[in-house]
Structures are given as C-alpha cells and as structure tokens.
Amino acid sequence: MSHGPSHPRPAETWRERLYEVIFEADTPAGKWFDVTLLVAIALSVLVVMLESVKEVRDRFESLLIGAEWVFTALFTVEYFVRIACARRPLRYIFSFYGLVDLLAVLPTFLMVLFPRAQGLAVIRALRLLRAFRIFKLGHMLSEAAEFRRAIWASRAKIAVFLAVVLIVVVIVGSAMHLIEGPDHGFTSIPQSMYWAVVTMTTVGYGDITPLTPIGQAVASMVMVLGYGIIAVPTGIVTAELTAARMTSIDPARVCGECGHVSNDMGAAFCSRCSATLT
Numbered sequence: 001m002s003h004g005p006s007h008p009r010p011a012e013t014w015r016e017r018l019y020e021v022i023f024e025a026d027t028p029a030g031k032w033f034d035v036t037l038l039v040a041i042a043l044s045v046l047v048v049m050l051e052s053v054k055e056v057r058d059r060f061e062s063l064l065i066g067a068e069w070v071f072t073a074l075f076t077v078e079y080f081v082r083i084a085c086a087r088r089p090l091r092y093i094f095s096f097y098g099l100v101d102l103l104a105v106l107p108t109f110l111m112v113l114f115p116r117a118q119g120l121a122v123i124r125a126l127r128l129l130r131a132f133r134i135f136k137l138g139h140m141l142s143e144a145a146e147f148r149r150a151i152w153a154s155r156a157k158i159a160v161f162l163a164v165v166l167i168v169v170v171i172v173g174s175a176m177h178l179i180e181g182p183d184h185g186f187t188s189i190p191q192s193m194y195w196a197v198v199t200m201t202t203v204g205y206g207d208i209t210p211l212t213p214i215g216q217a218v219a220s221m222v223m224v225l226g227y228g229i230i231a232v233p234t235g236i237v238t239a240e241l242t243a244a245r246m247t248s249i250d251p252a253r254v255c256g257e258c259g260h261v262s263n264d265m266g267a268a269f270c271s272r273c274s275a276t277l278t
Helices: 013-021 029-050 054-085 089-093 096-110 115-134 139-153 155-179 190-199 214-249
Strands: none
Touching: 013 029, 013 115, 029 054, 054 089, 054 096, 089 096, 089 115, 096 139, 139 190, 139 214, 155 190
C-alpha cells in the first residue's frame, strides 16, 4: 500500500521565532539576546545609581536623563514583545518575571508625576536573576529549595530563639533606661530597646552610648552576649541542613569499599576508589 507524500513541516510563525529567541536560552540567538539584555539591565541600574550622586548628577544630568529614557523605551518594547509572543500571555504577565519586567519600566513613567520615584528603577537589578537560566545555574535553585526547607523545619526553634531575644531586649532596655536616664540619651524604654538591639547585633552606631560605670558594664555584657546570639540561629539551620542531607543520601551511591557518598547519580564506579557501585 503506497503512502502519499509527506507534508513538510509548516514554517514557524513570527511568534514562534520570537518565542525561541526571547524565552529560550538554549539557542545561540536566545543566548545572545539574554546576554545583551543583561548588559542593558546592568547599565540601566548603573545610570540610576550615578544619578543619585549629586556631583555626577549636576555635571551629566541631561545625559543621565536621556539614557534613562532610552533604557525605559527599550525595556517597554521588550515587555510588550514578550506579551505578544508568549504562549500564555496572562500567565507571563502575572508571573514573577512578568511583574518584575513591568515594575522595571513603571518608575520612569511615574517620575513625570512623582520625581522621587525614579530611584525605584533599581528594581531592574532583579532581572539579573535571568542569569540563572542563561548560564546554566539552575541547579543552584535546588540548593535554595533545600535551604528553604531547612529553615521551615527549624521554624519552631527559631521562633523560641527570637522570643528569648525579644525578652532580653525588653529587660536590658528597661534596665538601661533606669540606669542611664534621659540625660544620657536613653529618653524612653523604646529608645533604650533600640540601643539594646543595635548593641546586641554588634552594629554599634554610637548615637547613644552609656556613660555611667554600671551602664557600661551592662553594655559590655550585652556585646559579649551578642556574639553568642548570632551563632545560635546559624547552628539551628546548619543542623537541619545536615539532617536533610543525611536523609536524602541514595544508598546506591554509597561505596561499599571506602564508604564514599559523593558519587554522581548514575555512576557505575566510585569516584574515590573506582570500586563497582551496587
């Protein structure tokens, strides 16, 4: 039985070609598009940062404003082209990247009505997250998911830790308000609590400082306590991460000869001793 001639695959539409270039980073054209876009994003963020420096703004104001509008026009066109060629436009519009792309162009238009809104244009830096897709760093997202699960698993311990810290801040703040008083800057318990938080986190702005011997002694103890407090949440999360990694080890990846557990999935031989993995 003879078969009719096979029909050639219909030519790709302009939307399909644009979709490949804009949304797919696996093609040469897609990689060039995304790398060019990242460079434009980085330059636009640099323009916004330079505009906030008074000396630079006074000297190159017209140039910076012109560059800002050029980048805004470029990103606006790109945003609408993405909507036009997206397979599911609404899904893209309300996705994380879609909202970031929209917020990247809004501040410049809002600047016409609200001049100080231009500083919000630095949100374009979030678009640099596309580098995870372009440079094949997607595997790092799985590590981030593991870290998120570890934090969620330790939420009860962290909550207790934060409650203890809050109690200590209230007690120390109340004590310092009583010891130092308004004459030394501790005008109220909330103000003294602010000092306790700054001191306990080892930031030490220096805007409020104890001057009495008793107050300085309390401050010294709070500073020493701060180093221990910083280590506690780190230890809690680290313990959960270790537990998660131990439970996720594939027994088939453990070498029976040397006990090595860092063998790649699908490997037939141990990467350390070359013994056969069973």
